[in-house]
Amino acid sequence: MRLLVKAPAKINLSLDVLGKRNDGFHEVEMVMTTIDLADRIELVEKKTDEIILNSQNRFVPDDRRNLAYQAAEVLKRKFAIKQGVDITIDKTIPVAAGLAGGSSDAAATLRGLNQLWGLQLSVEELAEIGSEIGSDVSFCVHGGTAIARGRGEKITKLPAPPNCWVILAKPEIGVSTADVYRNLNIEKIAHPNTKEIVQAIENQAYDKICTYMANALEDVTFSMYPEVLHIKQQMEKFGADAVLMSGSGPTVFGLVQHESRLNRIYNGLRGFCGQVFAVRMLGESSENSY
Template sequence: MIVKAPAKINLTLDVIRKRSDGYHEVEMVMTTVDLADRVYLEEREHGIHIESDNGFLPLDRSNLAWQAASLLIKRCGVKKGADIYIEKRIPMSAGLAGGSTDAAAVLRGLNELWQLGLTLDELAELGAAIGSDVPFCVYGGTAVARGRGEELEFLPAPPACWVVLAKPKNGVSTKEIYKRLRFNQMTHPDTQGMIDAVKAADLDGICSRLANVMEPVTFELEPEVRMIKDRLAQYGADGTVMSGSGPTVFALCRSESRAERLYNGLKGFMDEVHIVRMLGERSSEHI
């Protein structure tokens, strides 16, 4: 079985406060884009075995895809194992939920392969134990995520547009960025305005409200991220913002020709640049 695992981008990302359980309370608008890993699943007698075409991907228990398969085996009393092959197209440690979407693909795919009969809601509930982005990735589409990211309110798909994704070589530590957040100095996104713009299919409204409270901290740690955002704006992006904790920055463009201009402007000094479309639609119950 082959399962598509699309990346996500954050149209907004707000951190409300640090919670008593050590996690952070967030509010963010997320949507899926057509940059996707492919996860190949095959039944085996027992155990979980992972391979990948990316030599940097961990193939042990630290891999979220491995954790997803293990969780299904334990929770559902499955007496079988799985061979998992991950064809990586989403950059790693990029703020695009690459690990979470692979885990979600394993949950959805093995549910079908093993004929477990779980609903997407049940798979999303399981996914929350693996990571806060996994429930959203189980469903895909467009949603407001609250709590740790697992409380989802679904939205219609945004208007069609082109997305240019640019990831610098150096990664960033999400843990370090959360540690450095200064709540008294934050400018919070207009989350409700973004929700209204998405519902109204108002691309201008979406582009003008792109915002991420993590940007200032990431810019301090990796100045190249700010430089990439500035270049995308100079080249004519309709809107641009960093996704997740970074370091990927994306730009929204109405026209393919403008997206290509941005792509060509960055490709000369960056390896990881992609032109994709927004997906925005939720997964169906079946693959």
């Protein structure tokens, strides 16, 4: 049996860091939503008891370092699955970009193998398993739009934001999330107003979403990688309605409601940035994205 599963990227409309936890992780409060930029995961049953992972992208590991591999491994272990799987990742989401590409691949693998192996696990059960693999995996299992708290594993669903264009630009660098958090000074960060952005989403108030979008990690990443700040400044100059770094970076995204402005911003960014995408806000749940 062969199954194709879509693995959409996420952006952070808001990211707050509330403090350091006893387990070494940080307590976060994030408003995340999915966008129509996605990897494709192909799952093929194997009669032999092994996990084989394939990708044409040289930056994607094909062993236990890969979160999709770990997803298959944890399901096999938990449910004593004695058959294997071939996992092929068709990569579109940039790697180490702040867009949860690896986490979304893992979530898609969990959802797909749940069907392929007839496990009949609920979305909540899959999300709980996902939390063992990575902080963003639980959100990616649910998809759509949500507040993520704790390490990112406590999910509260939200309605989809008003539809708009999302322009993303990633410089030719990767950013280590661990390094960004290591350089974070909790005492000095500006905290986003999560309550206001949630209310704006619930009221479908596009202008207020633009006003209250914020990321507590921006200043840290900007100080480490000035080129990320440069992209944000250029995107604002080109006329995006609101601009923010996603996750720990380095991808910067802009929201644009009017298509007439889209090409100018896209072409302006392509002049100096290698990876630029113009996609739609997805915002709806990806639980059944097969």
